[in-house]
Amino acid sequence: MLRVVVVAALGAWLGGLVGCGDLSEEDLLFRAAVPPKEAVAVTPPGSGDIDEGGNSLVQGLIVVCAEGDLRCEAQKIATGFNTLTFGLLDAIDAVAALTPTIRERGRRIWGPIYDAQKDQTFRFEMVRADDDVTFTFCLFMAQGQVELGERNRELNCDSLEPGFLNVFSGSFQPSSIEDGARRGQGTMRFEADRVSRFDGSSPFARTLDFAFDNQQERTDIHVDVVGASVGDEERDAAYDFEREADGSGTFLFDVFADLISQGLLPTRRLEHIRLSARWNVEQGGRALGVVDDGDIAIGSVLTVEQCWAAAPEFETSYFDVVDDVVQPVGDADACVFAVADVTPAS
Amino acid sequence: MTRALPLLFTIGALLLAPGEVLAATAHVQRFALLIAAHDGGKELPRLRYAGRDATRLADVLVDVGGFERADILSVVDGDASVVLDLFDELEQRVQQAKARGDDVVVVAYYSGHAQDGRLRLGQTTLEMSELRRRLETSSADVRLGFLDSCGAGAITQGKGATLAAPFVVRVDEDLSAKGQVIIASSSSDEVSQESDDIQGSFFTHYLASGLRGDADRSRDGRVTLDEAYAYAYGRTVAATSATRAGAQHPTYAFELKGAGDVVLTNPGDAFVTVEFPEVLEGRYFVVDLERQLFVAEVEKQKGGASRIALPKGQYAVKKRLDSHLLITRVQGLQKGTIVIDDATMERVAFNNDYAKGTPISVSASLDREIGFSLAGGVGLQQVLGPVDDGGLFPTMPLFVLDARAHHLLRSQLTLDVDLGFGSVQAVRTVDGGALGSVDFSVQASEVQGGVAVLWEQPLRELLGSDVVVGAGPRMAGLFFVHEFNGATRPQGLTQQSYLTFTPGIAAFVAWSPWDFAHLEVSARAQYLAYNVDELRHMAVLEGFASVWLDL
Numbered sequence: 001m002l003r004v005v006v007v008a009a010l011g012a013w014l015g016g017l018v019g020c021g022d023l024s025e026e027d028l029l030f031r032a033a034v035p036p037k038e039a040v041a042v043t044p045p046g047s048g049d050i051d052e053g054g055n056s057l058v059q060g061l062i063v064v065c066a067e068g069d070l071r072c073e074a075q076k077i078a079t080g081f082n083t084l085t086f087g088l089l090d091a092i093d094a095v096a097a098l099t100p101t102i103r104e105r106g107r108r109i110w111g112p113i114y115d116a117q118k119d120q121t122f123r124f125e126m127v128r129a130d131d132d133v134t135f136t137f138c139l140f141m142a143q144g145q146v147e148l149g150e151r152n153r154e155l156n157c158d159s160l161e162p163g164f165l166n167v168f169s170g171s172f173q174p175s176s177i178e179d180g181a182r183r184g185q186g187t188m189r190f191e192a193d194r195v196s197r198f199d200g201s202s203p204f205a206r207t208l209d210f211a212f213d214n215q216q217e218r219t220d221i222h223v224d225v226v227g228a229s230v231g232d233e234e235r236d237a238a239y240d241f242e243r244e245a246d247g248s249g250t251f252l253f254d255v256f257a258d259l260i261s262q263g264l265l266p267t268r269r270l271e272h273i274r275l276s277a278r279w280n281v282e283q284g285g286r287a288l289g290v291v292d293d294g295d296i297a298i299g300s301v302l303t304v305e306q307c308w309a310a311a312p313e314f315e316t317s318y319f320d321v322v323d324d325v326v327q328p329v330g331d332a333d334a335c336v337f338a339v340a341d342v343t344p345a346s
Numbered sequence: 347m348t349r350a351l352p353l354l355f356t357i358g359a360l361l362l363a364p365g366e367v368l369a370a371t372a373h374v375q376r377f378a379l380l381i382a383a384h385d386g387g388k389e390l391p392r393l394r395y396a397g398r399d400a401t402r403l404a405d406v407l408v409d410v411g412g413f414e415r416a417d418i419l420s421v422v423d424g425d426a427s428v429v430l431d432l433f434d435e436l437e438q439r440v441q442q443a444k445a446r447g448d449d450v451v452v453v454a455y456y457s458g459h460a461q462d463g464r465l466r467l468g469q470t471t472l473e474m475s476e477l478r479r480r481l482e483t484s485s486a487d488v489r490l491g492f493l494d495s496c497g498a499g500a501i502t503q504g505k506g507a508t509l510a511a512p513f514v515v516r517v518d519e520d521l522s523a524k525g526q527v528i529i530a531s532s533s534s535d536e537v538s539q540e541s542d543d544i545q546g547s548f549f550t551h552y553l554a555s556g557l558r559g560d561a562d563r564s565r566d567g568r569v570t571l572d573e574a575y576a577y578a579y580g581r582t583v584a585a586t587s588a589t590r591a592g593a594q595h596p597t598y599a600f601e602l603k604g605a606g607d608v609v610l611t612n613p614g615d616a617f618v619t620v621e622f623p624e625v626l627e628g629r630y631f632v633v634d635l636e637r638q639l640f641v642a643e644v645e646k647q648k649g650g651a652s653r654i655a656l657p658k659g660q661y662a663v664k665k666r667l668d669s670h671l672l673i674t675r676v677q678g679l680q681k682g683t684i685v686i687d688d689a690t691m692e693r694v695a696f697n698n699d700y701a702k703g704t705p706i707s708v709s710a711s712l713d714r715e716i717g718f719s720l721a722g723g724v725g726l727q728q729v730l731g732p733v734d735d736g737g738l739f740p741t742m743p744l745f746v747l748d749a750r751a752h753h754l755l756r757s758q759l760t761l762d763v764d765l766g767f768g769s770v771q772a773v774r775t776v777d778g779g780a781l782g783s784v785d786f787s788v789q790a791s792e793v794q795g796g797v798a799v800l801w802e803q804p805l806r807e808l809l810g811s812d813v814v815v816g817a818g819p820r821m822a823g824l825f826f827v828h829e830f831n832g833a834t835r836p837q838g839l840t841q842q843s844y845l846t847f848t849p850g851i852a853a854f855v856a857w858s859p860w861d862f863a864h865l866e867v868s869a870r871a872q873y874l875a876y877n878v879d880e881l882r883h884m885a886v887l888e889g890f891a892s893v894w895l896d897l
């Protein structure tokens with residue numbers, strides 16, 4: 001009996017050389033490297049606040065804009081963008097909150113994770129580059145339940161494994177994590193047309209490329225949409241958004257839309273819309289909308305100007321459709337910016 | 347002629363010699379040859395107390411048996427040729443004494459392994475028949491042989507498992523004309539056992555105790571061969587009945603002619619006599635304090651006084667009660683009789699017993715094994731690793747609950763089960779390399795549990811109480827939890843945890859100022875394999891102070 005006890009104790013004593021858990025220092029670094037929603041949130045005046053600590057967006061998705069309210073239209077466009085990007089980042093946050101399936105020095109892999117409801121398999125990977133400051137990530141999707149086994153380790157963001165598609169990828173360079181991290185600059189690409197293959201939907205665009213920089217309390221976002229579906233056509237679009245630390249900022253939306261669908265001779269041709277705006281610390285600002293092409297007569301442009309008052313009312317203080325028919329409303333001198341301040345470079 | 351009732355071979359059977367060995371008009375010369383062999387060959391376990399048995403018997407013979415130290419020949423771990431040479435020398439001395447007209451008594455004693463009718467003397471053997479022949483052909487008037495041995499492979503310190511021929515030598519059929527008695531420690535199908543408690547063999551232990559006086563049933567101050575055998579038989583059977591090897595029954599073979607009994611010792615003439623008066627009852631143990639050796643055991647019954655003889659020295663006499671010991675010091679520096687009185691004995695806790703080495707008897711030893719202790723304590727934990735862990739394992743105050751089962755597996759082995767809790771507000775500093783570092787505020791908590799097997803060893807007296815040290819291996823499970831709080835809480839993460847099972851060691855120093863409780867300072871060291879980010883070999887060091895309740 002004594003011998004059995006001693007042997008068992010000795011075996012357990014020597015066998016106890018392993019541990020398990022997630023008490024990881026590097027996990028915290030990877031978590032800091034996940035781009036936060038505020039880094040890519042487009043927030044023109046009146047958009048509300050982004051919760052810095054989480055991924056909830058205090059922003060109405062359904063906004064009814066008065067006719068010609070450019071600020072409101074900008075807010076609606078921003079809401080659309082934010083809904084998309086926030087959804088992606090929420091998914092990444094949710095995955096990264098799980099214990100990594102594979103934890104290697106400078107590399108974390110989650111999955112493959114099978115979603116039985118969607119009958120899809122996900123795999124998320126983050127890698128810390130040799131420069132120590134760049135983190136890359138990619139989200140793979142596959143239809144059905146896919147097991148990778150040992151190949152799971154070999155699959156990286158550049159791989160195109162049969163059945164797996166890289167649908168969301170990017171890189172992020174956090175600023176010094178001493179200030180709380182989750183700030184920095186980076187790029188992301190969302191392969192919208194690939195996603196549509198899984199759910200059978202029509203892709204709203206081919207790809208979306210985000211470039212963002214939210215270091216030093218300011219936010220600079222540039223989005224290029226390639227092959228955006230507008231009606232029966234595909235057009236590219238671009239969005240620029242800058243917001244300074246004091247809350248002032250600018251945006252420029254360069255998009256195509258069937259803006260004029262009513263009138264004497266409406267067609268389904270797409271109008272080219274450039275919507276630019278600038279606002280000050282109090283959120284009062286001026287917007288300029290320029291529309292051409294489409295149903296706009298060749299050689300003509302439709303220009304709309306709007307000025308609005310400071311938050312929280314955002315009352316329109318000046319409005320004008322620049323033509324000879326409609327008289328301006330309000331006082332242009334009350335605008336906080338001049339027309340030149342919001343005119344985009346051609 | 348074995349397994350006979352011990353009394354049968356005495357009265358009436360002893361016709362010739364020396365009952366009056368000590369009282370006869372002729373001078374009686376006594377010689378002894380004591381042989382001890384720890385090693386019985388490769389296939390047999392090494393005995394631990396054969397030499398001590400021989401020494402104990404030699405002391406008795408000198409102290410109360412009328413032997414001169416110079417007349418005792420002894421050999422420890424000698425081979426067969428050495429033993430035979432000593433027999434030759436013994437016979438020479440006997441013949442010289444006989445030439446002087448002395449009556450001669452010879453005692454031959456063997457403690458060691460025996461197997462298949464042979465004494466196992468290291469790598470050599472000696473036929474028992476040769477031993478018998480040497481005794482038979484001796485010129486001595488009375489020849490006494492004591493053989494404390496058996497076969498090999500005892501389970502619990504037994505002197506062998508393979509049964510040898512009965513206790514010894516068959517002398518009945520062709521007895522020599524002069525008297526000869528041979529007493530064996532066990533029968534033919536039994537093993538003779540050693541005991542760590544008494545640090546010797548049961549048989550020799552009780553034989554020696556009896557010769558010192560406890561076997562003197564007649565209260566005449568003399569211990570005869572009959573009394574000694576009866577005593578050793580009864581006590582050996584009783585003591586070994588609870589061992590795993592089973593009861594051990596001493597046997598004998600004799601052929602003596604003459605009248606009277608053989609007186610082996612004269613305790614009444616000893617330098618110091620310790621008397622246990624009629625009113626006393628119970629089991630008493632006598633310990634030589636200078637040598638910290640057990641000397642004698644007295645099982646006292648009401649109605650008659652007992653006496654044991656001791657040489658000059660300092661002793662402790664103690665008596666075990668259910669909950670404590672009674673103990674008294676005996677200064678045997680002047681010739682005389684010292685009377686033991688329970689009322690004047692000091693009452694001490696078992697842990698405070700300053701006279702170690704005393705057999706408590708098997709049954710009492712079993713009682714002692716059922717000992718439990720409970721403790722509560724506080725301490726500190728420090729985790730050391732090859733690199734700065736940035737507060738991954740912060741210094742942690744710990745509260746512990748501890749339970750021990752003493753002597754559970756065997757004597758001096760204690761099973762220890764502990765449970766610990768700790769929590770501390772700490773800062774985790776994560777080094778981001780070129781990104782700098784960031785501090786995370788965490789509430790670091792830990793729950794741990796462990797099982798240890800500790801070897802306990804009394805160390806020395808301190809402030810009138812015992813100091814006991816102990817150490818042994820420990821297996822522990824450690825569970826660490828970090829709950830993030832503060833401004834730098836990581837996104838979407840509330841806590842991290844780590845569970846590991848680790849081997850280690852534990853040690854303690856205990857001090858017993860009270861009967862019911864003791865104080866203890868302990869230390870533990872555990873190996874910690876951290877393998878989340880990378881494999882790091884770390885050490886968990888802990889120190890505690892605790893108060894123990896001894897149940």
